[in-house]
Amino acid sequence: MPARAPARLLPRATLVALLTWLPGCRSGDPKTTGCGADSCSATDTTTGVSTDSSTTGPGLCGNAVVDPGESCDDGEDCGAGVCNSDEYTGEKHCNATCDGTYPEWCGDKALQATETCDAGGNTATCDADCTPVECGDGLLNPAADETCDDGDDNSDAYDDTPEQLACNTACTGTAPHCGDGVCQESNEDSTCGDCTCGDGIVSAPETCDEGMATPTCDADCTAVECGDGHHNPAAGESCDDGNMIDNDECRNNCTTCGNGIPQPGEECDDGNAIDDDGCSNECVKPRLVFVTSSDFKGNLGGLAGADMKCGTAGITANPDLPAAAWRAWLSDDTGSPSTRFDTAFTGWYQLVDGTPIAKGWSELTDGNLLAAINLTENGSNPVDPLNAWSNTSSAGAKVGAEHCQNWTSSIFNANIKGHLGATTAMNADWTHLNDAVLNPTNCSNSFHLYCFQGAP
Structure with a gap:
């Protein structure tokens, strides 16, 4: 048989022209299909989108390709x-149907049934997967402080492999380890930089660790x-020279008091062992006490007014002290020596001639004096009546409600009275006279005031 001539392929342009000529085909649009009842087609091989009418639209929903007629396609x-x-x-x-996003999803801020x-x-109470915040669920939620x-x-x-530390059970950091800034006593000692003196944790070779110098550490x-x-002022050491x-300048009891050289923390240092002179053996200056030479009725102007009267007289007792350095030994509803005086004072209370009456607040308020407070600011004895307004117990507290209406009244009234003490007494009568007939008494009477130096 004679050889058959090879088939000739039509050029693409010719093919398109033929398709355009055929009934039902649209000229100039190779992507368009639909050629009438005979169904001819053409495919544009230059794109990944089908031009076959049988492969477009909902029929391909699920192929993960957004085809014509689809607004989305995630696949199946x-x-x-x-x-x-x-x-x-x-x-x-x-x-x-690939024509829109399903409206219900985690993150749409609408609570679904599931x-x-x-x-x-992520919020402080809800994880991004729409479950409540829970440390240990494996979901990091910074908004909940994880x-x-x-x-x-x-x-x-405790983890000794810091290169692969686990998260702790509070989701606030890593598991305990050397280098976390906390001394883990059961696992670390001073070889770990976390266990240092001052961290408040006793770790060998420390015998105590209170974070700072204290009375015991x-x-x-x-x-x-x-x-x-180691000089430790918190423990009462004035010095510590270690010898x-x-x-020398620091005595073996870690004080400098008594060496004749006042040091910081000492009010004085006379270098002797006489306790009740001008400087106690604890190097504290004495404070003066006197009874006013003047006497006053019950309208003293309150506690503040009585203090001013003591301040005026105190200029005579010690011209170097300001008037504000003096306090009246007096109580009412607004205060008492126990609330207004320096109850931490440990030095001597002395009369203006140097006579000691008590050492420190504790002895002043124990109910007995070493001497009666019977000298005025100018060193003389008070004139009659030898009593002082007080309304104060031997402990320095208010006795009762008899205080001449908070020391503002001087009227003669059986219902308005004031309590007093005896300037001749050394027992508790000095501040509260044990005499039901004389004490309390009418505010129209005139009595003296006890005045105490309240500052060095």
């Missing part, structure tokens, strides 16, 4: 995290011991 593989569906999956996805919360993302969350691997156990984290060379020489 739900296991891969995509799914064209009209069911809640928790994820934002295309609907079953969700316990939906705030549109800095980590390893799920079931969260741990509070020196700043080097050793117990207080006079002579160890056993008693007559």
